[in-house]
Every structure is written in structure tokens, then in C-alpha cells.
Amino acid sequence: MADESTPIRASCHCGxxxxxxxxxxxxxxxxxxxxxxxxxxxxxxxxxxEVKIETKPDAVTKQYIWGDRDVSFNFCDSCGCVMYWWPLQPPPADGGEYKMGLNTSNVNPELLRFVDRRYQYSWVKQPLRSKETAHEDDLAKY
Incomplete structure (x- = not known):
């Protein structure tokens, strides 16, 4: 089991x-x-x-970008695993929160078994900057 300061490694299925x-x-x-x-x-x-991303020599990382185009979802072109999302906008000028998301489903589950889990619904009704770029299942009020 890892502690808060032990580096954690995630990998796609094909490595x-x-x-x-x-x-x-x-x-x-x-x-x-x-x-x-x-x-x-x-x-x-x-x-x-604080994140290190490595790819094997012939590996291809594909991206899916939609909506406000604020983040890219990045996945392995070979095995299809969604690895992370990455911010496409520069950090906020006011020094506000700037982060990326690691898909922890690609981490050894034994390392994460004591990490609290939550289900975040706040983005379900979060409007995009433009309704025209919203997904058809978007529940936000515009």
C-alpha cells in the first residue's frame, strides 16, 4: 500500500x-x-x-476535445484506455486552481483502496460558454 508521498504509476492496458x-x-x-x-x-x-507522462517509441496518444475546448481527454490508440484529461487553457491569472485529471482506473487498485471516493454531479447542469457546443444530453439551463 502507498502513502500520500509515494509516487503512483498508471498505465494503459497494453503498456x-x-x-x-x-x-x-x-x-x-x-x-x-x-x-x-x-x-x-x-x-x-x-x-x-507534477505529472510525468511517458510513451513507448511507437505509441500514439489520441485526444478527444469537445464543448468549450477547455480540456483534452487523452487515450491510447492501441488499447483504447482513457488515461487522463489535460487543461488546454493557460493557468488562471489570479493563481486559481489549475489541475489535470488522472484516470485512477489505470492504477493498481490495491494502492487506492483507502482513498475516499465521491460522485460529483455538479457538472451535470454546468452550462458551457455556448449552448451550441453542448452535448445533446446536456441538462444545463441556458
């Missing part, structure tokens, strides 16, 4: 992509927005500058 973060996440979030619930992802959040 082409690995992501290393500095320790256990504060919690694991099962976001219920229109894309995350379809991915079945279990996100742990980290500062982008």
Missing part, C-alpha cells in the same frame, strides 16, 4: 502509455458529466507540473 504522479490523490471523483460517465473514469486530480 504503451504510463503516467506517474507524486502520490495518492486527495480523493477519487466519479464525475457524472456527459463524457466522464460514459468513460466510467475515476479521476484523481494533480497539478500539471
Amino acid at each position: 504503451a502509455i504510463t503516467v506517474t504522479v507524486p502520490g495518492l490523490p486527495e480523493n477519487i471523483n466519479h464525475c457524472q458529466c456527459s463524457i466522464c460517465r460514459r468513460y466510467g473514469a475515476a479521476w484523481g486530480y494533480y497539478k500539471p507540473d
Whole structure:
């Protein structure tokens, strides 16, 4: 079992992509927005500058970007595992929170068994900047 300061490694099923973060996440979030619930992802959040992403020489990381185009969902082109989401916008000028999401479903579950889990529904009705870019299942009020 890992502690908060032991680096955690996530890898896709075929091993082409690995992501290393500095320790256990504060919690694991099962976001219920229109894309995350379809991915079945279990996100742990980290500062982008503390994350190390490695790919094997011929590995391809594909991206899915939609809506406000604020984040890219990144997955292995070979085995299809969703590995992480990455912010596409620069950090806030006011020094506010800036993070990426690691799909902890790609981590050894034994390492995470004592990390609190939550189901976040706040994004279900969070409006995008433009209704025109929203998913058809979007429940936000515009």
C-alpha cells in the first residue's frame, strides 16, 4: 500500500502509455458529466507540473476535445484506455486552481483502496460558454 508521498504509476492496458504522479490523490471523483460517465473514469486530480507522462517509441496518444475546448481527454490508440484529461487553457491569472485529471482506473487498485471516493454531479447542469457546443444530453439551463 502507498502513502500520500509515494509516487503512483498508471498505465494503459497494453503498456504503451504510463503516467506517474507524486502520490495518492486527495480523493477519487466519479464525475457524472456527459463524457466522464460514459468513460466510467475515476479521476484523481494533480497539478500539471507534477505529472510525468511517458510513451513507448511507437505509441500514439489520441485526444478527444469537445464543448468549450477547455480540456483534452487523452487515450491510447492501441488499447483504447482513457488515461487522463489535460487543461488546454493557460493557468488562471489570479493563481486559481489549475489541475489535470488522472484516470485512477489505470492504477493498481490495491494502492487506492483507502482513498475516499465521491460522485460529483455538479457538472451535470454546468452550462458551457455556448449552448451550441453542448452535448445533446446536456441538462444545463441556458
